[in-house]
Amino acid sequence: MQCIYLNSDGTLKPTSETLELCQGYVLVPSLEAKNYVESSQINALEITASFTWGLTTVLLFGALSFKVKVSKMVINKM
Structure with missing residues (x-):
């Protein structure tokens, strides 16, 4: 250089x-x-992979938090 x-x-x-x-x-x-x-x-494939990873992560944590909430409700009713 x-x-x-x-x-x-x-x-x-x-x-x-x-x-x-x-x-x-x-x-x-x-x-x-x-x-x-x-x-x-970045190309379209990298954008798609990043979006898919991010959306999957959000949905996974959303489902986990829902399961924890339901579990707490079941435990409190016992």
């Missing part, structure tokens, strides 16, 4: 600054940029 600055005439000026000190733009290799884009995008 390399730090670069954009000049007022539209040209790029490379520098030897470290990434921590870079105030301009950072050039990254194409493979690294591709990996970043792929890791930050």
